[in-house]
Amino acid sequence: MSEAISLMKGNEAIAHAAIRYGVDGYFGYPITPQSEIIETLMAEAPWNTTGMVVLQAESEVAAINMVYGGAACGKYSMTSSSSPGVSLKQEGISYMAGAELPGLIVNVMRGGPGLGTIQPSQADYFQTVKGGGHGDYKLITLAPNSVQEMADFVGLAFDLAFKYRNPAMILTDGVIGQMMEKVKLPDFKPRRTEQEIREQCPWATLGKTPERGPNIITSLELDSASMEKNNIRFQAKYRQIEANEVRYEEVKCDDAEYIIVAFGSTARICLKAIEMARQEGIKVGLVRPITLWPFPAKILNEYAGKVKGMLTVEMNAGQMVEDVLLSVNGKVPVEHYGRLGGIVPTPDGVLDALKEKIVK
Numbered sequence: 001m002s003e004a005i006s007l008m009k010g011n012e013a014i015a016h017a018a019i020r021y022g023v024d025g026y027f028g029y030p031i032t033p034q035s036e037i038i039e040t041l042m043a044e045a046p047w048n049t050t051g052m053v054v055l056q057a058e059s060e061v062a063a064i065n066m067v068y069g070g071a072a073c074g075k076y077s078m079t080s081s082s083s084p085g086v087s088l089k090q091e092g093i094s095y096m097a098g099a100e101l102p103g104l105i106v107n108v109m110r111g112g113p114g115l116g117t118i119q120p121s122q123a124d125y126f127q128t129v130k131g132g133g134h135g136d137y138k139l140i141t142l143a144p145n146s147v148q149e150m151a152d153f154v155g156l157a158f159d160l161a162f163k164y165r166n167p168a169m170i171l172t173d174g175v176i177g178q179m180m181e182k183v184k185l186p187d188f189k190p191r192r193t194e195q196e197i198r199e200q201c202p203w204a205t206l207g208k209t210p211e212r213g214p215n216i217i218t219s220l221e222l223d224s225a226s227m228e229k230n231n232i233r234f235q236a237k238y239r240q241i242e243a244n245e246v247r248y249e250e251v252k253c254d255d256a257e258y259i260i261v262a263f264g265s266t267a268r269i270c271l272k273a274i275e276m277a278r279q280e281g282i283k284v285g286l287v288r289p290i291t292l293w294p295f296p297a298k299i300l301n302e303y304a305g306k307v308k309g310m311l312t313v314e315m316n317a318g319q320m321v322e323d324v325l326l327s328v329n330g331k332v333p334v335e336h337y338g339r340l341g342g343i344v345p346t347p348d349g350v351l352d353a354l355k356e357k358i359v360k
Contacts, residue, residue: 176265
């Protein structure tokens, strides 16, 4: 088993981790700044080694529906894209949630709206955690802030998706997708056999066996009362995920008088801003949500009674700030600082915003 340290882009780490995890099928479509995922998979040719299927679909819509089909068979199926491409996948994502199908979607965000820019953004937060498709559903959402987490979160996302029979998203951005860092890739896992899939996923459509009835995968229910029961069951599952799967990181929060809340690449920038602030005698800490859904509302609510103010730093016009406001429920002032259109905030900019909006 490999213990080697490699130097690679975040996008490349996603691809290598998928092969090593034992993914059965990747279905995607090229779009900047995530094209290295499918390019790396094609270069590695895992169909010759693990048997993994790698296919460039004719469109983003086709890709997500291929993931749906693979997931319905209990297979580890995934896709990746960037913001406009993920918009096209939303109907299929909603179908997967409604059919309770596990699968992985990777979004390497770029600036928008529309075609926007190819530079990084975090403006797909609402789309991801508030439900970009139709209906009352949730996506398990992981937000890596390093190339190492890009690799680690592939396996974690699939584990959570299959544990709860719910699609999962790795929500990252062009900074993490394109930057190069050292990474330790996971060990190789063999792909599961059909018998193992039958045992682990008794709901899978792998063909009827004599001892059970047919498995039917659908998100359609024409009877309103039955559909309400389905939705109530979904909501109960979401509450279970919220109770068990919240993940976050705290940095220098023990003595903090102010808290910065940031995810992904902006959280890394905020670490330098915190260092600079503390050199000036301003006691600032960082709470980094690792799961954007389920959101770490409880820990933020606890800090709301201890600190003087909170600042969210995001590459958008103010999206996660709404969840922070809901979390603290008016206990403490909350402000937002963001850069738009693919511009990455600087530590100096974060520190200036902290002084202007919160410290005062």
